[in-house]
Amino acid sequence: MELLTEPLITEQPKTVRTRKPGCDKPHIEVENLNLYIQNNHILKNINLSIPDKSITCIIGPSGCGKTTLLRTFNRLHDDSVDVRITGKLFVDCEDIYAKDAEVTHIRKKMGLLAQRPCSLPMSIIDNVVYGPRLHGIRGKRNLYAIARHQLEAVGLWDEVKDRLKTPASKLSIGQQQRLCLARGLAVEPEIILGDEATSALDPISSKTIEELFVSIKDRYTIVLVTHTLRQAKRIADYVAFMYLGELIEFGTADQVFNNPKHKLTKEYISGGFS
DSSP: OOOOOSOOSOOOOOOOOOBOTTOOSOSEEEEEEEEEETTEEEEEEEEEEEOSSSEEEEEOSTTSSHHHHHHHTTTTTTTOTTEEEEEEEEETTEETTSTTOOHHHHHHTEEEEOSSOOOOSSBHHHHHTHHHHHTTOOOHHHHHHHHHHHHHHTTOHHHHTTOTTSBGGGSOHHHHHHHHHHHHHTTOOSEEEEESTTTTSOHHHHHHHHHHHHHHTTTSEEEEEOSOHHHHHHHOSEEEEEETTEEEEEEEHHHHHHSOSSHHHHHHHTTSOO
């Protein structure tokens, strides 16, 4: 069956939203971001500009705020009444925490790969086309084309093409994680977020996911939280080092790993603490 080459997601309705003046380059930009959980100051005055079409790894010891920061990018803290956020966070120049921001529109731009794969309780093919169906894509031919294209993109097609109607839960954990990535890519996001996306996988599956990230970074902005310095060294273009809720250093992977500007960064990179 011939694959479709034209984008299948319909255009977003034109809505006037709060935008950063003079901004014309799509990326993520954080300005004076603070996050409080009740009276605890978790993220402290974060200022960060994440380049487009590259891999940025957020590193730092446990409890430093890495995942909390990642979850602000697609407003996953919205359902928690104990969380208060101040500052601005621009995605494609749009302030996603402005009063006129529309959450569904924001989240559609982002695919999230969690620490453990979260396949839906349905078949393999239905997992992949779940998002496109929600966005109005119809027709078995269209949906099959989307599923095949994305399963091929994550290197899973040859492994599952003869059992597309079997439950996704029958796949191995590594296969399920690739399936989740295919499901995220199927809605044509601009940004991929990964929260320890390979920590539950075996070394071979981890390597496969890492290679997938590298192979698609020319089409997406990829932001990954990782505890594994070796992983960040292998795949990162940019690195953000956090400590106790603060952004200590941000730069190219070469600069941060080989010539860190801050003493804390140097100590962490050299294994002085973890």
